[in-house]
Amino acid sequence: MEATMRCHLLHSPLSILSSSSSSSSSTFSSSSSSRTPIISASSSFPMATTQDEAGRRKFLDFPFVSAPHKNLMLDLVSTLENRFDSQLLPCTLPPDVQHYQSQSGTAQASLQIRSGQSNSPVDFVLGSWVHSELPTGGSLDITSLSAYLNLSNDSPNFLIELIRSSPTMLVLILDLPPRKDLVLWPDDLKTFYEDTHLDKPRQDLEKIPEVQPYYSSSLYVRTVSSPTAIMVRIETPEEERMEDIIRNHLDPISKQVLGVWLDHCACAKRDVGEAERAHLKKRDGLIRGKTIEIDLGSSFPRLFGTEVANRVLDTMREYFTV
């Protein structure tokens, strides 16, 4: 049952010994009402403070998105955290980076970053939501979850982002962005993308009439994406249909892609030689730098003002350094 194994069992048995409280760490338990997964607000790690727990609770609350959207995110967070279990340290970001808002209060956001322990292939896991009132009425809501591997594993990273600019409009980015040039490493293309049938979920989604391809205006974003990247724009006549699509299609598809990442990437035993490691370090560094600079660096100041944006981005930069 590869899919249900904890990652450390496949990757580094030592991690079992390294945690002081692995048994009760952030677990996904069946909920009392509805199917909303309940994740412990505490990451059950001795170092976690009350403030950190409040930040985590705020993140897991996803207060501005619909129930199916929230369920999707919580399912992914719990699946990911369950697999890595005690390998993830609790989030220790400053409180004003775990939750921040614009001066006017029209935009607010939650951010959680959990670093992997030294024996983990995970460098860090980043979860976030952003809510911003729009001048036209309505709101922009972005929820995202990404997982970055360290240099001990040359597999792709994981990324999901849902951008909702109205109840009837959603952009989904769901991908395992490669960390090596797949032209030079065709075996990786085969291992991670062909043999795992990663194009299937993209094809399934394409069949839904409301789903259209989405082309990021940033050519850099297109360049770092994989050949099976799901980048779609969904527009529905009514909100109810959008919730149906999230529940019946985006939810299972995102779990499927995360499952591939967990089973065949993050938990794969990879042999990374010295030269490969140097290449990976350079490429990871460039991509992470551009993510801060292009992706966040352009939108954050607009949403939150320069001061808040700089505070958050400066803190994030520490994690994004390879």
Added chain:
Amino acid sequence: MEATMRCHLLHSPLSILSSSSSSSSSTFSSSSSSRTPIISASSSFPMATTQDEAGRRKFLDFPFVSAPHKNLMLDLVSTLENRFDSQLLPCTLPPDVQHYQSQSGTAQASLQIRSGQSNSPVDFVLGSWVHSELPTGGSLDITSLSAYLNLSNDSPNFLIELIRSSPTMLVLILDLPPRKDLVLWPDDLKTFYEDTHLDKPRQDLEKIPEVQPYYSSSLYVRTVSSPTAIMVRIETPEEERMEDIIRNHLDPISKQVLGVWLDHCACAKRDVGEAERAHLKKRDGLIRGKTIEIDLGSSFPRLFGTEVANRVLDTMREYFTV
């Protein structure tokens, strides 16, 4: 007037001296009837034989495609040949590789490869058409033109392919495939794709209601394409509308992309260092090998039988070696 300059003027003035007959080489002259461009069947090079001229004539005839489709191809061939003028050697492929067919005669094809002279940034230019009767009636017609640069220039290559499986169905692949990993060389992304506004023609095409994105079933093909690659599937209710789209949209757009390639890639003065050259050599070699192996190696034997396919592919392999 950069766009009208001959490439050798920008790149290597020595080439002016190296040609014995630059004045009358394959020129594009306004036609007596209609707007069909007339290109000399002779490549006007002393070494060209009568057999070679017959092969070239057969290629330029594009006997199985519609007038707008033929015009598009001839325009591109003439624009490309005019720019490189005397830098291109005539095609000296064996006659049974310049034109070949399946044993039953239901499939036939024309192939022209012109190598660049040693002072040219062009390694070779490849033009081809394939015609195959379909068991269901109707025919499959593929016309393509690609230009490969050598190691003195690290700019992208040029590629256009029109695949028509019925009078009302067409797949267009039009791209400047990068020769370096654009993640590691973001300056190249800016120079070749952003500053040249290469996404504009893709966006223009996207607006036509009959145009849908096309996803190659080969993930490798997707991997080697650029972030502005045009890969579309066009389906029209009637043949006439398809011809309109070819004439009014595909024709100007393909010229625009070729223009960017000529002005900003093939004729750009690039400084390629030793390390970059080694990287380029490795990557070019891998891509070309895969092109023969995956792209042609899978379809050629099916269309023409093993013996003919091997003869053609073995000859092509000599050009595709870096």
